[in-house]
Amino acid sequence: xxxxxxxxxxxxxxxxxxxxxxxxxxxxxxxxxxxxxxxxxxxxxxxxxxxxxxxxxxxxxxxxxxxxxxxxxxxxxxxxxxxxxxxxxxxxx
Numbered sequence: 001x002x003x004x005x006x007x008x009x010x011x012x013x014x015x016x017x018x019x020x021x022x023x024x025x026x027x028x029x030x031x032x033x034x035x036x037x038x039x040x041x042x043x044x045x046x047x048x049x050x051x052x053x054x055x056x057x058x059x060x061x062x063x064x065x066x067x068x069x070x071x072x073x074x075x076x077x078x079x080x081x082x083x084x085x086x087x088x089x090x091x092x093x
Contacts, residue, residue, distance in 0.1 A: 007058040025083035048077035
């Protein structure tokens with residue numbers, strides 16, 4: 001079982017993550033939707049496509065753009081469609 005934790009809470013938990021470039025991508029339904037706040041940030045990866053971000057709000061604290069996902073990944077990254085990854089202090093173990 002892989003868990004993502006931030007600010008004292010488990011925010012995602014799954015035994016079905018996909019690891020790409022060292023990041024665990026969790027199925028979207030394994031992430032606590034209550035902690036996700038939409039962000040307007042996007043970035044472009046040449047082989048995965050355009051990433052969209054979420055801000056995290058956990059126990060009254062905010063972590064801007066700490067989660068990302070690819071709503072329409074390129075063919076080479078199709079395995080991460082419908083999945084969310086974390087960074088910026090989120091512990092994944």
